Amino acid sequence: MAAQRLVIIGGDAAGMSAASQARRLKGPDELEITAFERGHFTSYSACGIPYWVGGQVDGPEALVARTAEEHRARAIDLRMRTEVTEIDTAGKRVRVRDLDPPGSAGEQSVGGTNGGTDDDTDGGTDGGRWERYDRLVIATGARPLRPRIPGIDAPGVYGVQSLDDGRTLADSLGEDPAGLDAVVVGAGYIGVEMAEALVNRGCRVTVLERGEQPMSTLDPDMGALVHEAMCGLGIETVTGAEVTEVRTGHDGRVTAVRTRDAEYPADLVVLGLGVRPETTLAREAGLPLGASGGLITDLSMRVRGYDDIWAGGDCVEVLDLVSGRPRHIPLGTHANKHGQVIGSNAAGGYATFPGVVGTAVSKVCDLEIARTGLLEAQADEVGLRYVTVTIESTSRAGYYPGARPMTVKMLAERRTGRLLGVQIVGREGAGKRVDIAAVALTAGMTVEQMTALDLGYAPPFSPVWDPVLVAARKAARAVARDMSGA
Amino acid sequence: MAAQRLVIIGGDAAGMSAASQARRLKGPDELEITAFERGHFTSYSACGIPYWVGGQVDGPEALVARTAEEHRARAIDLRMRTEVTEIDTAGKRVRVRDLDPPGSAGEQSVGGTNGGTDDDTDGGTDGGRWERYDRLVIATGARPLRPRIPGIDAPGVYGVQSLDDGRTLADSLGEDPAGLDAVVVGAGYIGVEMAEALVNRGCRVTVLERGEQPMSTLDPDMGALVHEAMCGLGIETVTGAEVTEVRTGHDGRVTAVRTRDAEYPADLVVLGLGVRPETTLAREAGLPLGASGGLITDLSMRVRGYDDIWAGGDCVEVLDLVSGRPRHIPLGTHANKHGQVIGSNAAGGYATFPGVVGTAVSKVCDLEIARTGLLEAQADEVGLRYVTVTIESTSRAGYYPGARPMTVKMLAERRTGRLLGVQIVGREGAGKRVDIAAVALTAGMTVEQMTALDLGYAPPFSPVWDPVLVAARKAARAVARDMSGA
Incomplete structure (x- = not known):
């Protein structure tokens, strides 16, 4: 039996993670993998751009996780500067066109030269050429507003x-x-x-x-x-x-x-x-889009209604596990996970992306900003009623050098006491504490349960009550007070 | 009705947290609270001693979270330099003796002077005097080996x-x-x-x-x-x-x-x-001790078989939630939690300490060391079979300045894939990542479930796959491989 052909639209995190994972599971004799990327770069960290511009990172090479050459060495036929202009789901083919004129140096040094042409597709014309697929991955990313x-x-x-x-x-x-x-x-x-x-x-x-x-x-x-x-x-x-x-x-x-x-x-x-899902191609092909404009997939990242098309990364909606609503959350870490899941499924394995809890962390100079779960407005929107508490604490034991202040806000559902969200603003050591709440949200913990969490404690790492625990204790009291009608 | 009398043996983290929490719930007219401490200091962070000795912290004042005066201002009758020498559970009384001769400055400047005598107890003699209790808290701590x-x-x-x-x-x-x-x-x-x-x-x-x-x-x-x-x-x-x-x-x-x-x-x-539970008094009073020498309590921290006695801190055993076994884990953060729970219960409220997952974090110079859950030997001891994986990653995106290496080892149960333990050795940013695993252990997550955790990502905070996720992915593959008999 001839190899199946997996075609990927978009050569960044989601697309190339899918390619890599599929290749891990299936060799070239079973699965041919072709990816089209319209830009000059592949598998890069867009999240790193501010640090390149800021002079802390030497770009762009350092931001490329895997070059086109490296992908090709693993039998992934990556075509740079090649744009997909149409998806024909009935004919199981995509129309592509080369963005650089023949003979030009279409790819940057970090990429290598363009791959070979494809034997079993139509020749190029003004309108581009058709490339057939057995399975398709849409990873077209997002476009800035x-x-x-x-x-x-x-x-x-x-x-x-x-x-x-x-x-x-x-x-x-x-x-x-x-x-x-x-x-x-x-x-x-x-x-x-x-x-x-x-x-x-x-x-x-x-x-x-x-x-x-x-x-x-x-x-x-x-x-x-x-x-x-x-x-x-x-x-x-x-x-x-x-x-x-x-x-x-x-x-x-x-x-x-x-x-x-x-x-x-x-x-x-x-x-x-901010950005919006880049789903023009998908919309023109009649694929299902949600209110955010992102593609709608099931938990295996398969596009709803299409057995042979998957989508992931910044062009899809994902399930918000806390609100139960679809949401568009463009983040490199999700894109990588989507790619893994898609690659497994497209190669005949099984994996799912269960959803997100809305975690994000960032910094501006030494100020760290983090959140997970729902904001007040997001909870309101889905009809959740909640109590909120805000506490001040420090990143380390108060007496330990370098202890920095942080503010933690916590939302817990009324009556059930279920954790709904956490927001943290502070200095060094504040941001990643949001992970504690992210895991607790995923597990559906109540704030009362959280008060007993066995978190790492030593003076250089935390006060004896970690700031997240301080917030959980206060939230548990607020839930109880609310319940008693006080 | 006369106020009930709560007596606390030991004026450090567990004892004084219990006192504070009980006082929060009940005023002095309902609950009289008396605490006996044989040392010169109360409510202090023993965990901070190395940093005092190392010159990073000005001791001992900075290590005292709340002074004797502050406790007394909240109507907690704290008697410093007063040793309890016997517990009479049948008579509901404890024998105490003053360690400093009358007129001496028994307490250090951070403490204040000794509190008043007790009206309704026997006068002092050579053998000390008896103090009655309605409810008793044992928080006698640990003694070094x-x-x-x-x-x-x-x-x-x-x-x-x-x-x-x-x-x-x-x-x-x-x-x-x-x-x-x-x-x-x-x-x-x-x-x-x-x-x-x-x-x-x-x-x-x-x-x-x-x-x-x-x-x-x-x-x-x-x-x-x-x-x-x-x-x-x-x-x-x-x-x-x-x-x-x-x-x-x-x-x-x-x-x-x-x-x-x-x-x-x-x-x-x-x-x-290391240390052993300081339970000589308890043993002599016939209270139940476990194999570690620690007091045995129920989930409300009530001493087994005694309705009116609670115990907490370094002198008790706690339930290890991963192995299901009792364990002695002397740590200030547990002692504080125990105190909270005891104070609530001793004041007529309700709270539990469900147990620990064995989290600990420490550092030596810039080397960070953390663990949670079971070691291989601990898993062996309770008959758990497991796969182990070890991965190398970095604290931040590899290209971001200050990215430091770390090694993460993960144990997952065979067949179920349940997370059993995580150990981390690395540099700055490594240690507190153990919290992710601590929450996942508490929630009983599998390593496969962990691969989808929505953890905070941005280049200054984490690689696009957090090191804990990299370990979880590898562990999930190892579980699958083990299951397939490969």
């Missing part, structure tokens, strides 16, 4: 979604960008990480956030702590700031950013407004 | 169990102990922490460990990593070294430590051999 305002496409305005974006920005900053005015639009994860990067390079940084507080992934009261800390770090952070225009000079380059209320001088503008 | 060898009581040999011990050692080191030869006997938690302390003070440190490897709380293969790292830190670490004699000079002070094979010059010797 760009507000539709005057000047948004001017030179000096940068997105930071792909490694190509990162290079454009890093190159434009040059050797010494100190003293430049940088405006970051959006104070979510990407926004605050880029603010840190630009501060590290010596820029004067202003962050403009439309919402009430930075980090809308936190409740406003916790976001306010971030706001205060960012200002303390020398990052001018303006909230309620809706950007209306990017102003340009006579050379066409950006000179300032206008909001409804003010104007901020800008030598460069970085867009950190 | 001392090998019965010649010279063990010589000046220059120090234990580090109590704050009084800590002061003796800190005083004897003086301002500048640099260049002194220090021998630490025992390479468990206390031993390695004291080794770090003495290295920090500039001593030449030799650690003598009877066992095959340092840290017998780890499997030998993981202990070997600690051994290698300790030598790299300039701590001479000798294993298989059974101490036979402490040699003394003509002034009676220690000069060297002898083992069967060698002699090590020593200006001072620190004993770090």
Whole structure:
């Protein structure tokens, strides 16, 4: 029997993890694997871009986990700079076109040269050529949001979604960008990480956030702590700031950013407004999309209604285990897990991605920001009633050198006392504590059960009651008080 | 109705947490609370002693969480330097004696002066006086092991169990102990922490460990990593070294430590051999003790067979939730939890301490050492069969500055795949990751379930697969391979 053909659209985390896992389970005589990537880079850490721009990491090579050559050495036929323009699910084929003219150096040094052509497909034409598949993986990622305002496409305005974006920005900053005015639009994860990067390079940084507080992934009261800390770090952070225009000079380059209320001088503008699933291809092919625009899959990451198509990474919705709702959560760590699951299933094995609890961690300079589970608004939205508590503690025993403050907010369901969510804002040692709550959420623990958790304790690592336990104790009391009607 | 009288033996973590929690629930008109402490200090962090000796913490004041005065201000009648010498369970009374002669300054500055006498008890005599109780809490702690060898009581040999011990050692080191030869006997938690302390003070440190490897709380293969790292830190670490004699000079002070094979010059010797439950009083009163010598309690920390006596802290056995066996695990964090539970129950509320999973974390210089769950030998002992995997990873994304190596070993039960234990040896950022496994153990997760855990990811905090997830993936594969008979 001839080998089955697995085709993958998108050569980053989800797609190439799927390819690697499938190859681990099935050799080339059983499964032919072809992946199409329209960009210059494969298997890279987009999450690392802020640290490259900030000068802490040598990019882009360091951010590439596995090069095209390395994939090809494992019999994965990776075609760089090759765009899929159409999915024909009835005919089980995809239409592709080469983005670089023949003979050009289409791939960067970290990639290698383009792979060979495919024998059993149509030849190239203006409209591209068709490549058949037996099984298909859609891993098309996400695209950054760009507000539709005057000047948004001017030179000096940068997105930071792909490694190509990162290079454009890093190159434009040059050797010494100190003293430049940088405006970051959006104070979510990407926004605050880029603010840190630009501060590290010596820029004067202003962050403009439309919402009430930075980090809308936190409740406003916790976001306010971030706001205060960012200002303390020398990052001018303006909230309620809706950007209306990017102003340009006579050379066409950006000179300032206008909001409804003010104007901020800008030598460069970085867009950190978040992303949406890149599912144009999937929508045009009639595949099922959820309210977020992400592809709908089952727990095996198979696209609903299609036996031979899987999807993963930033282009899918996933199940939020706490709310029971689908959610779009673009994160490299999920994409890698999706890829593993898809690779197993597409190669005839069995694996599932049960869902997420909404964990995220980030930092801006020495401020650590973490969350897991539901915010108040998210709990409200699904009809959950809850109590909230907020506590202050330290990363280490209070008397131990380097003990740093942290604030932990915890939500617990009324009556059941089930943990619903945790948010942490603090300094060194704060962020990763969210993992304790992430596992407890996954296990469906109550805050009362959490008070007995046997967490690692020694003065250099924790107070005798870990901050998460302090919050759990207070939350358990709040649940009891609420239950007694007091 | 007259107030009930709650008497507490032992004024450290478990006893005073019980007192505080009971007071929170019941006012002085309902519950009179009297605590007896034979030492000079109350509510202190013995775990902080190494950092005091090492000069990182100003002791002893900083290590006292709550002074005697603070307790008394909350209507807790704390009697310092008062020893309980007998428990009469039939008569519901304890015999006490004052350790300091009348008029002496029995308490240190951090404590305050001794509290008033008790109206309704017998007057003092040579044999002490009786104090009645309605409810009793035993929180007598642990006593350090001392090998019965010649010279063990010589000046220059120090234990580090109590704050009084800590002061003796800190005083004897003086301002500048640099260049002194220090021998630490025992390479468990206390031993390695004291080794770090003495290295920090500039001593030449030799650690003598009877066992095959340092840290017998780890499997030998993981202990070997600690051994290698300790030598790299300039701590001479000798294993298989059974101490036979402490040699003394003509002034009676220690000069060297002898083992069967060698002699090590020593200006001072620190004993770090671990502790046993201090349950002499309890045994003499006929209370039930387990194989470890610790008091046996139920889940509410009530002593088995006694409705009006609770016990907690280092003097009790606790249930190991993974093995189902009782175990003696002396740790301040457990003692605090026990105290909370006891205080609730003794004040007429309800709380339980369900047990432990055996989590511990420590460090020696920049080497972090952590464990939770069962070692191989502990699993063997209860008849559990398991697979083991060991992986190498880093604390942060490999490309991010400050990414440090760590080794994670994981045990999973054969067939069920249930997580049985995790051990971690690494550098900064390694130790507290054990909490992820501690929660997973508590929840009874399988390693397969763990592979999907939604842990916090960002390059400064973790590789895209957290080291614990890398271990879980490998363990899940090992379980599957074992199941298939391969």
